[in-house]
Amino acid sequence: MKDINDEMINKIMEDCPKTTTRLKRNQFLSREKIEKLKEEKFIKLVNYAYNNVPLYKKKYDEAGIKIEEIKTLKDIEKLPILEKEELIEGFPNDTVSKEYNVDDLTIGITGGTTGKTLNIAYSDETMLMRVFTSYRMFDLIADGYNRDDVHTYVYTSKFPLGDCLPDGSFPMHFICTLDGIEKSKEILLKTKPNLLTMYPSRLEDILRELSEEEIKEISKNLKAICVKSEMSTQKQRDEWSKIFNVPVLDEYGSEELCGTVAAQCQHKGYHIWEDLNIIEAVDENGINVPDGELGELLGTNLYNYAMPLIRYRQGDLVSIHPKEVKCECGREFQMIKELKGRKNSTFKLKSGKVLSSGYLLDVGYVQLIKYRNTLKSWVLIQEKIDKVVFECIPGEGLTEEIKANIKKDVEKLLFNEAEVEVRLVKDLPVSARGKRKQIISEI
Numbered sequence: 001m002k003d004i005n006d007e008m009i010n011k012i013m014e015d016c017p018k019t020t021t022r023l024k025r026n027q028f029l030s031r032e033k034i035e036k037l038k039e040e041k042f043i044k045l046v047n048y049a050y051n052n053v054p055l056y057k058k059k060y061d062e063a064g065i066k067i068e069e070i071k072t073l074k075d076i077e078k079l080p081i082l083e084k085e086e087l088i089e090g091f092p093n094d095t096v097s098k099e100y101n102v103d104d105l106t107i108g109i110t111g112g113t114t115g116k117t118l119n120i121a122y123s124d125e126t127m128l129m130r131v132f133t134s135y136r137m138f139d140l141i142a143d144g145y146n147r148d149d150v151h152t153y154v155y156t157s158k159f160p161l162g163d164c165l166p167d168g169s170f171p172m173h174f175i176c177t178l179d180g181i182e183k184s185k186e187i188l189l190k191t192k193p194n195l196l197t198m199y200p201s202r203l204e205d206i207l208r209e210l211s212e213e214e215i216k217e218i219s220k221n222l223k224a225i226c227v228k229s230e231m232s233t234q235k236q237r238d239e240w241s242k243i244f245n246v247p248v249l250d251e252y253g254s255e256e257l258c259g260t261v262a263a264q265c266q267h268k269g270y271h272i273w274e275d276l277n278i279i280e281a282v283d284e285n286g287i288n289v290p291d292g293e294l295g296e297l298l299g300t301n302l303y304n305y306a307m308p309l310i311r312y313r314q315g316d317l318v319s320i321h322p323k324e325v326k327c328e329c330g331r332e333f334q335m336i337k338e339l340k341g342r343k344n345s346t347f348k349l350k351s352g353k354v355l356s357s358g359y360l361l362d363v364g365y366v367q368l369i370k371y372r373n374t375l376k377s378w379v380l381i382q383e384k385i386d387k388v389v390f391e392c393i394p395g396e397g398l399t400e401e402i403k404a405n406i407k408k409d410v411e412k413l414l415f416n417e418a419e420v421e422v423r424l425v426k427d428l429p430v431s432a433r434g435k436r437k438q439i440i441s442e443i
């Protein structure tokens with residue numbers, strides 16, 4: 001695992017104008033040009049994956065795919081679907097391209113379904129693209145991102161680039177989701193951000209504690225709020241939008257698909273970033289459903305050549321508007337009509353304190369990050385008002401001492417209002433759709 005180093009930051013500075021221009025331009029391509037760009041990128045990627053990634057060679061040969069017959073975008077439907085388990089079992093030898101050395105890559109982790117952690121390897125180019133696409137995010141939602149705009153980012157871990165770029169541009173303040181509400185409030189009031197990003201449930205947490213005066217103060221410079229990583233409804237976002245008097249817009253992304261996949265523009269059009277990803281909706285037989293109908297979301301990332309993902313079953317449900325449905329913003333990227341994902345629970349403690357799913361997700365994730373190799377997937381279950389189980393699948397070297405530390409840590413994060421049991425299991429509960437609920441309340 002590597003972090004963004006000076007060399008990469010220099011590259012970002014050097015590439016910045018070029019890449020930003022290209023990403024800006026792509027947003028406003030005509031439908032015809034989008035199709036052409038996607039097709040070129042897809043054909044190149046699929047050929048590359050077949051020739052350099054053992055998983056695809058084997059998978060496609062077994063399915064009788066003749067790679068030279070994959071010639072158009074429509075041919076994507078002939079390719080077999082990629083499952084999470086294949087990525088888990090095959091990492092790194094079968095899933096990472098032969099052209100890359102896994103030690104040179106950045107590794108992201110996310111929970112698997114059968115209890116093993118899913119590792120995703122990103123090339124430097126991919127990491128840079130992730131940074132740039134996060135800047136484009138604000139083009140969509142706030143009509144541009146200026147180099148002096150202050151971005152306050154409430155999340156599990158710091159944005160890879162740190163506090164700003166070396167020339168001081170794009171300043172960013174980080175608030176850890178696990179920081180107390182008081183501290184979060186204080187930083188928000190002090191930084192008066194232009195842009196704010198956080199889990200929707202965390203926004204609700206903070207909102208509960210803000211007075212009208214404070215909301216006014218925080219909204220002073222605010223241009224937009226971006227919510228992500230959890231499902232929220234349009235109705236909720238409209239309500240928050242009224243309170244802060246700025247657009248509150250949703251972003252859909254995943255570790256596997258290298259960050260942002262789709263995001264709302266200021267007209268609430270939920271645009272798929274088609275220059276970077278192909279999104280499909282399929283039925284239970286893996287057949288593509290007509291536009292407008294709900295199906296399982298398959299994602300193909302078009303730029304991470306270190307570990308290509310083609311027709312990856314993400315585990316969420318999606319329906320996509322027909323191409324003819326246009327958005328007022330003028331972008332011709334196709335739009336998501338509906339998105340359905342897992343809904344996590346909240347915990348209510350003895351004192352009446354309510355812990356949101358966003359907060360609880362980070363309670364678990366910090367343990368996963370801290371004990372990377374010794375801990376695999378986890379689930380938090382509130383069994384009684386004062387009893388919470390941290391169910392997890394042990395990796396190698398999970399000692400009694402680590403178990404005791406996790407117990408203590410999680411209890412502290414639950415404000416010592418519940419006893420925590422660290423329970424080791426072989427498998428974790430999954431929903432019918434194969435996606436695991438991470439936070440479960442049984443009370």
Ligand SMILES: [Zn+2]
Pocket residue numbers: 265266267268269270271327328329330331
């Ligand atoms: Zn739009």
